[in-house]
Amino acid sequence: GAVVSQHPSRVICKSGTSVKIECRSLDFQATTMFWYRQFPKQSLMLMATSNEGSKATYEQGVEKDKFLINHASLTLSTLTVTSAHPEDSSFYICSASRGSVAGEWSYNEQFFGPGTRLTVL
Amino acid sequence: GIQVEQSPPDLILQEGANSTLRCNFSDSVNNLQWFHQNPWGQLINLFYIPSGTKQNGRLSATTVATERYSLLYISSSQTTDSGVYFCAVERGGFKTIFGAGTRLFVKA
16 A cells, blocks of 8 residues: 555656656545655755645745646646756655554655656756 | 754665664654665655654664654665665644655675
8 A cells, every 4th residue: 555656757858848747646545745856865855735626835945837736636646847947857756645544554654656857958 | 944864974884784873853743754765766664653663674763752863773784775764754734854864885
């Protein structure tokens, strides 16, 4: 249980194009999904938090018009990098959490997808 | 905001050795998790441990919430343990803060 997938795993695009990354919780319903960004040899930085059916909450310094997040259902969230530029090249990772359920997972425990490596030329 | 410090930043072990990784945090937290990021970037959940002690095979973790630290113990290390170990805390409102990580290399 607790499997999160991301698609695509790797994408190379030209500057100015938009890229959509999908994050799915495969075997549970995620009350909340998170998007992180990781530069080489650095830690993960939270970009935004999204709940199904409501607008995402962006961290300070993250442009919401640049990084569009849609949490369409309890198993799917998408991140669209609009008008991508070389400085947007990074490793993007999503995670999903589920509220407390008796017997198995702890409240707010996050499970991570495998990540998407974006390269903007 | 809350600060999360991990030590040591880098660690090289001979296969079979034991090690202790530390995570200090500057304020009270609701949740704390330990992750292992493998060379392909996947984060693997090790422990969800806002307080107390847990064990899973060769790994164990202890969080002393009142003193604001957590320890991850790796015993009888194997080459497959190599990677980066992250501590992540959540104070409230779903905002998760990651430490800088401990980069571990286990030599055969």
